[in-house]
Amino acid sequence: TVITLCSIPISVIFAVVLMYFSGVTINMISLSGLAVAVGMLVDNSVVVIENIYRLRSKGATVIQAAVSGARQVLGAIVASTLTTVCVFLPIVFVEGITKQLFTDLALTMTYSLLASLIVALTLVPAMAAGMLRKEKPQKPGLLDKVYPAYRKAVSWSIHHKLVVLGVSLLLLVGSAGAALARGFAFMPNIDMNTVNLTISMPEGCTREQAVALADEALQRIAAVDNVETVGAMMSSASGAGSMDMTSMMTAGGGEYDVTAYITLPEGASGAEAGKQMEAACADLACTVTASGAMDTYMSYLTGSGITLNVYGDDMEQMQSAARDLAAKLATVPGTENVSDGLEQAAAALHLSVDRNAAMEKGLTVAQVYMAVASALTDTDSSLSLTLDGLDVSVSIQSPEESRMTREKLLDLQIDPSSASAMSSMMSSASSGSSMGSMSGMSSMSGMTSASASGSNQSGESVRLGDIAQLEETVSLNTINRDQQRRYITVSADVADGYNVTKVTSAAEKVIGQAELPQGVTAAFQGENEAIMDAIGQLLLMLLLGIVLVYLVMVAQFQSLRSPLIVMFTIPLAFTGGFLALLLAGVEVSVISLIGFVMLVGVIVNNGIVLVDYINQLRLEGMGRREAIIEAGVTRLRPILMTSLTTILGLVVMAFGKDVGTALMQPVALVCIGGLLYATLMTLLVVPCMYDILSRRDLRKVDEEELKLLDM
Secondary structure, three states: OHHHHOHHHHHHHHHHHHHHHOOOOOOHHHHHHHHHHHOOOOHHHHHHHHHHHHHHHOOOOHHHHHHHHHHHOHHHHHHHHHHHHHOOHHHHHOOOHHHHHHHHHHHHHHHHHHHHHHHHHHHHHHHHHHHOOOOOOOOOOHHHHHHHHHHHHHHHHHHOHHHHHHHHHHHHHHHHHHHHOOOEEOOOOOOOOEEEEEEEOOOOOOHHHHHHHHHHHHHHHHOOOOOOEEEEEEOOOOOOOOOOHHHHHOOOOOOOOEEEEEEOOOOOOHHHHHHHHHHHOOOOOOEEEEEEHHHHHHHHHHOOOEEEEEEOOOHHHHHHHHHHHHHHHOOOOOEEEEEOOOOOOEEEEEEEEOHHHHHHOOOOHHHHHHHHHHHHOOOOEEEEEEEOOEEEEEEEOOOHHHOOOHHHHOOOEEOHHHHHHHHHHHHHHHHOOOHHHHHHHHHHHHHHHHHHHHHOOOOOOEEHHHHEEEEEEEEOOOOEEEOOEEEEEEEEEEOOOOOHHHHHHHHHHHHHOOOOOOOOEEEEOOHHHHHHHHHHHHHHHHHHHHHHHHHHHHHHHOOOOHHHHHHOHHHHHHHHHHHHHHHHOOOEEHHHHHHHHHHHHHHHHHHHHHHHHHHHHHHOOOOHHHHHHHHHHHOHHHHHHHHHHHHHHHHHHHHOOOHHHHOOHHHHHHHHHHHHHHHHHHHHHHHHHHHHHOOOOOOOOOHHHHOOOOO
């Protein structure tokens, strides 16, 4: 045991050194790779030392046992290590966030496993030759009572292969169907000791009212149990000295939302504290919304909830379609806080000038718009003074009665002569810019002047309301574009207890039945799409990993058929992984799929060790079924030991409750479930598959045949 134990620190140090030279930092992902690999680091050493110990107990000298014990399992442990490592090789073909997240994990596991192989083939035999000099009689252990029962079980399985394989297939289909029916997720919910809060102020709230509401909310939040520190920041509305169309449409000040960041003691639940904070502020006029720090980070990374982009060229049609789609989206079970993307739009006034009415009054549309623009221009001014070495800014506001308001706008008096003069000044100012623009502006100015002088000789002022109409409308603060296409984003949150992929699937059916205006299209671009893209990348990685594992085993067994026997352990491992997720109540996620990728490389190790020894016994002249049973009994102990060491190495990560273990918990659950189930089934299924696929006699090449002839 001491010999085997030495492989762990040496392999970890080896991996950390290679991390340094390859630029891999110590972070949650790389440390998780080391934590997952700890249980695997002793696998190779266990197989080698167990074989050395077995030979030593049969009477071999310590040197013979050390050399022969390592040589007998050399091919098996090299192949098993390469299969575990090569499943991570396809990550170079993966793109996007999946590659960014798991490259460090793949590198740290590869470094440590390669180090464990070197240790098993060099240090373990050397230490065994020194520490196993004294012969000790092997005492009967627990497995000695299991061997007879296992021998009978293997014999029964070989004679009832259809029953064994049929039950395995049914369990695979049933567990996979039940697990996938629950939907997918990107990452598990990570409950950290921090809370992000958003305090949304009511519409029309003044700054003084917002400050009072924020102070009251923060006092209640600070009174919640386990709250250590609270930091908050208020956003600022438009300044009082500015005059724009938004201020004309609203009654008072702007919005003053507050964002707060709360820290709790280590180990405290941020999700539970957030619910308490929302409940404490439920009766206030403001709305308090809590979210975890990791949830906020993931929303930036992958998006959150359901997002639907509405594309089109006509802005009014886009806005109408966005409202209709938001209404349909609100009918989907599991959606909440549905937004049509127009809440942040600014209220606007749309001025429509009657061209004919304006010409009868001696005005053109351009003159009307310039007069309106001049009236809406802010008349405030500012001065910069230096007093006692300090720079001071002084704002001078125009009188309230001279400010333009919505009510005064239609009563605006436009003087045709002033409008013509203004148009001429604009033309003269532009004439210095370029010769091309001078002629164009001059002709337009002349036409405008002639029209004005010819139609309104009296020079009376014209009321704007007589020649124009004013309509309330909505103007988007920003215009989003995707590949030069304008779009509006319709979004919805997923309610607690619902799966985002299942809710999105239901939303796609509802939106697919909606009739959109001509030229308007809609496309989903939310968290579900990010999840499916990552899953697609990992499935590609899984497929390439299986191919590489098969090729490694072909090189090991020098056969195309023997690796197929071992490959049947992979679906067994998947069955165990799905069952573990079902029992733990965890959704299939991108993180858990990494566990399935790892299982492909790990679970075949037991099959390789078993099939390799069956082939060795058959080459020595033993019959096929006798070799199958004898190899199973002989390799039972190392197979159970290697599986148990890997499982025990993952127990803390699978059942830990802190932040450090939460991220990789699905990986640990999948690996534990897959190893437990597949190890037991491998000892029965692999013998059955070997008996089906390896009926031909193995060809043995004698050393005499390899000698070169002198011709």
